[in-house]
Amino acid sequence: MEPETRDEPETRDEPEAGDDQGCTVYGFYDQDLTHKTILVGDSGVGKTSLLVQFDQGKFIPGSFSATVGIGFTIWDTAGQERFRSVTHAYYRDAHALLLLYDITNKSSFNNIRAWLTEIHEYAQSDAVIMLLGNKADMSSGRVIKREDGERLAREYGVIFMETSAKTGVNVDLAFMTAAK
Numbered sequence: 001m002e003p004e005t006r007d008e009p010e011t012r013d014e015p016e017a018g019d020d021q022g023c024t025v026y027g028f029y030d031q032d033l034t035h036k037t038i039l040v041g042d043s044g045v046g047k048t049s050l051l052v053q054f055d056q057g058k059f060i061p062g063s064f065s066a067t068v069g070i071g072f073t074i075w076d077t078a079g080q081e082r083f084r085s086v087t088h089a090y091y092r093d094a095h096a097l098l099l100l101y102d103i104t105n106k107s108s109f110n111n112i113r114a115w116l117t118e119i120h121e122y123a124q125s126d127a128v129i130m131l132l133g134n135k136a137d138m139s140s141g142r143v144i145k146r147e148d149g150e151r152l153a154r155e156y157g158v159i160f161m162e163t164s165a166k167t168g169v170n171v172d173l174a175f176m177t178a179a180k
């Protein structure tokens with residue numbers, strides 16, 4: 001007798017944020033554990049560097065292992081599908097979400113809509129959402145204008161800033177605004 005075959009149900013057809021590359025969710029609680037902030041965005045946009053700049057007041061160049069020597073909690077989901085539901089759980093209890101793109105990387109900006117869709121689906125409705133155009137120091141490599149970031153943020157009703165994990169510009173302001 002022939003084994004019964006049936007098509008597997010298609011569970012998802014829309015690409016999701018972070019699908020095509022490793023992506024990592026970084027997050028931390030403030031000291032009294034009441035306020036949770038998470039950082040999301042494509043790989044390489046500078047999430048770790050921004051956290052290190054905020055936490056330690058310095059820029060450590062180069063990609064580095066996020067788990068080494070940093071005094072905050074990191075949930076590294078490595079962008080894997082099986083961790084997707086875990087990622088969504090991170091969103092649910094976050095009070096603030098910092099969504100980063102890299103002003104020198106167009107695809108990181110193009111993926112912002114997918115990230116925002118995901119955030120709106122899973123985050124609490126009163127969570128503070130901030131769109132951050134990072135690497136603002138790299139003016140010669142810039143491909144995303146500040147106005148493009150501002151326009152997108154306005155469209156989604158989120159706060160916008162350009163930041164640099166390297167020079168520190170707007171880094172404290174971004175985290176302080178998120179903590180409000």
Ligand SMILES: Nc1nc2c(ncn2[C@@H]2O[C@H](COP(=O)(O)OP(=O)(O)OP(=O)(O)O)[C@@H](O)[C@H]2O)c(=O)[nH]1
Pocket residue numbers: 022023024041042043044045046047048049050060061062063064066134135136137138163164165166167
């Ligand atoms: N010039 C400049 N380089 C930056 C800035 N932020 C990050 N970088 C560099 O960009 C690269 C990626 O930074 P990471 O902080 O590792 O990026 P990430 O988003 O944490 O990446 P994943 O861990 O893969 O998700 C590194 O080489 C950083 O040194 C910035 O503001 N300015």
